[in-house]
Amino acid sequence: MQYVTLLGATGSIGRSTLDVLSQHPDHYRVFALTAHQRIEALVPLCAQYRPVFVVVATDYQAEWLRNQGVDCSILVGSDGLCQVAGDARTDVVMAAIVGAAGLAPTLAAIRAGKKVLLANKEALVMAGALFMADVQRYGATLLPVDSEHNALFQCLPQPGDSLDVQGVERLVLTASGGPFRLTPHADLANVTPEQAVRHPRWSMGPKISVDSATLMNKGLELIEACWLFRATEDQVEICIHPQSIIHSMVQYRDGSTLAQMGCPDMRTPIAVALAWPERIRSGVPSLDLLQCGPLEFSAPDYERFPCLDLARQAMRAGGTAPAILNAANEIAVAAFLQNETSFLQIPVIISQTLAQVAGSSADSLEAVLDADDRARSYALRLLSVCRVNH
Numbered sequence: 204m205q206y207v208t209l210l211g212a213t214g215s216i217g218r219s220t221l222d223v224l225s226q227h228p229d230h231y232r233v234f235a236l237t238a239h240q241r242i243e244a245l246v247p248l249c250a251q252y253r254p255v256f257v258v259v260a261t262d263y264q265a266e267w268l269r270n271q272g273v274d275c276s277i278l279v280g281s282d283g284l285c286q287v288a289g290d291a292r293t294d295v296v297m298a299a300i301v302g303a304a305g306l307a308p309t310l311a312a313i314r315a316g317k318k319v320l321l322a323n324k325e326a327l328v329m330a331g332a333l334f335m336a337d338v339q340r341y342g343a344t345l346l347p348v349d350s351e352h353n354a355l356f357q358c359l360p361q362p363g364d365s366l367d368v369q370g371v372e373r374l375v376l377t378a379s380g381g382p383f384r385l386t387p388h389a390d391l392a393n394v395t396p397e398q399a400v401r402h403p404r405w406s407m408g409p410k411i412s413v414d415s416a417t418l419m420n421k422g423l424e425l426i427e428a429c430w431l432f433r434a435t436e437d438q439v440e441i442c443i444h445p446q447s448i449i450h451s452m453v454q455y456r457d458g459s460t461l462a463q464m465g466c467p468d469m470r471t472p473i474a475v476a477l478a479w480p481e482r483i484r485s486g487v488p489s490l491d492l493l494q495c496g497p498l499e500f501s502a503p504d505y506e507r508f509p510c511l512d513l514a515r516q517a518m519r520a521g522g523t524a525p526a527i528l529n530a531a532n533e534i535a536v537a538a539f540l541q542n543e544t545s546f547l548q549i550p551v552i553i554s555q556t557l558a559q560v561a562g563s564s565a566d567s568l569e570a571v572l573d574a575d576d577r578a579r580s581y582a583l584r585l586l587s588v589c590r591v592n593h
């Protein structure tokens with residue numbers, strides 16, 4: 204029996220994870236569930252999964268849950284998240300909080316030597332060097348849940364070894380292209396949050412859906428791939444593949460290309476990571492190649508989607524530049540979702556923040572959090588100037 208802590212239980216990945224766990228009640232038990240705003244969703248989850256702990260954001264929410272008859276231990280805030288992530292009774296931690304808020308608890312799980320299933324790509328983007336050093340130092344097992352990285356993981360013989368030793372020339376991340384793949388640049392100025400979150404292939408939370416629409420999601424994934432597989436930025440190629448059947452590919456120096464394919468459903472990578480190195484049922488049917496139609500591939504349009512290049516620049520710059528990129532993106536996307544800025548302003552805010560906020564080496568958590576903080580303040584100032592000029 205493996206005990207699972209689910210950070211971000213009320214989100215899209217959280218719900219898919221619970222779906223997979225409930226198919227294997229003899230192998231997995233829920234140890235802890237965490238939520239931030241949607242605490243009403245925790246009430247039925249507590250009744251169904253009987254966790255030892257739940258973690259919420261405020262004392263008020265904790266009190267509300269107790270009044271609903273939730274009788275497990277209730278913890279509050281970031282300390283509570285870190286406590287359940289590192290608890291000696293937890294075997295597996297699913298890191299599925301969105302954004303920088305996931306960094307501290309994910310690091311806590313790593314520093315407790317857990318098996319960490321990583322969906323929260325922003326944590327790795329912010330603090331990649333520190334993160335990977337701590338995986339080694341504390342003997343944690345890090346398994347990628349992001350479908351592209353999970354695909355690469357499945358296509359690599361020794362994912363921990365250098366690409367050169369494995370004979371790899373290139374990693375190819377596929378991208379659906381998002382809802383605006385064919386939208387002319389002029390029309391992008393007026394797209395709404397509702398249009399941006401309507402992803403053609405995947406059902407996901409609002410932040411990653413907007414990231415998919417700007418292609419920043421692929422930029423963050425590029426940085427994620429560099430850290431996970433010890434690749435340089437120029438070893439990672441992006442390929443638009445609107446059908447989302449091939450989840451990514453590895454190209455070897457002998458001319459072989461290995462691809463991982465499947466229906467676009469996050470329960471597959473979740474099940475792969477959860478059971479690795481074994482295979483378990485996920486509830487996802489096998490791909491029916493006769494039904495999936497032609498598969499198309501094209502190069503990304505770096506001009507219409509400048510976020511991709513901004514991510515490449517940040518990875519090349521190194522140090523805290525990816526943390527600055529991530530922070531500016533989180534601020535810009537949140538503002539867009541609130542109708543406070545336009546879709547085309549998102550890359551402008553990120554680019555100006557990257558240009559103006561000084562980077563440094565990212566050798567401590569303090570340095571990363573300081574860069575994150577300065578970048579957020581700068582991006583917020585930019586947003587208020589934009590609003591005044593609007």
Ligand code: NDP
Pocket residue numbers: 210211212213214215216217237238239240241242298299300301302304322323324325348349350405406407408409410411469
């Ligand atoms: P959702 O927005 O659906 O869920 C996010 C989860 O994080 C929710 O449980 C939310 O709680 C919680 N949360 C939000 N803010 C905080 C905070 N400040 N402190 C603590 N918890 C918080 O996102 P997704 O499930 O779509 O994505 C989660 C992560 O997985 C992201 O990093 C994303 O990039 C990554 N990912 C997602 C994929 C997908 O298919 N959805 C695919 C690949 C990666 P509440 O809902 O209660 O407010």
